[in-house]
Amino acid sequence: MPDHDPDDAPGAAANSALDLTGEDARIVHITLDERTVIRRSPEVEQERAIAVYDLLEENRFRPSEAGTGPYHLHLRIEENRLILDVRDTGEELRATVALPLTPFRRLVRDYFQICESYYDAIKRLSPSQIEAIDMGRRGLHNEGSTLLQERLDGRVAMDFPTARRLFTLLCVLHIRG
Numbered sequence: 011m012p013d014h015d016p017d018d019a020p021g022a023a024a025n026s027a028l029d030l031t032g033e034d035a036r037i038v039h040i041t042l043d044e045r046t047v048i049r050r051s052p053e054v055e056q057e058r059a060i061a062v063y064d065l066l067e068e069n070r071f072r073p074s075e076a077g078t079g080p081y082h083l084h085l086r087i088e089e090n091r092l093i094l095d096v097r098d099t100g101e102e103l104r105a106t107v108a109l110p111l112t113p114f115r116r117l118v119r120d121y122f123q124i125c126e127s128y129y130d131a132i133k134r135l136s137p138s139q140i141e142a143i144d145m146g147r148r149g150l151h152n153e154g155s156t157l158l159q160e161r162l163d164g165r166v167a168m169d170f171p172t173a174r175r176l177f178t179l180l181c182v183l184h185i186r187g
Contacts, residue, residue: 028167030070034079037071037172038099042183043086053129054185061178070169076104085176087111087183094166107165111180113157118184121150151177 029035040062071081076096081104084095094107111118124147131140155173158180162168168176 028072028074030072030167030169032078035070035072035167036080037065037069037083038080039082040065040179041082041084042179043084044183053125054182057178058182061175061182065172065175065179069172069175071166071172072168073105073107073166074164075107085179085183092180092183107162109158109161113161114154114180117150117154117157118181121147121154121181122184124150154180 042058042062071083072079073081073094073096077098080099082097082099082101084097086093086095090111092109092111094105094109095103096105096107097103124143128140128143128147131143135143151174154177155170158177159168159170159173
């Protein structure tokens, strides 16, 4: 699930008018509820770690109902919904945002399949073949990131690189043992 390519972002997706310019419009801590996860491949675990690291290093994020940040974000999947618990730095709950995952189902499935092809290609295909698969992978990742921004519009504003990293984490939470 490679996710570290923000330069290939399409034009800005529709996003709410929430102000992302202040220093407080950011996530400073993230927790994934991984109670349903038994084991992941080393590649997926590495991508999770990279997405979390990159997200904490640089992100623009502001929920409409959470007040000022910075924020601690707790992510979980519950009853086919992505739940974003937004907390302040003292861990007091500020907002809970539930996002139905049905619109993401096909996209996540296709993304997992192309990622498997990508990891397999790295071991045995030519650089040009790997690049072709990677372009498809990035396209699906961009599509998922844009869909995430659109589905959260009006409730949570974020920039595209933040949406990319959160889409990676949404995919990671889909993996069950």
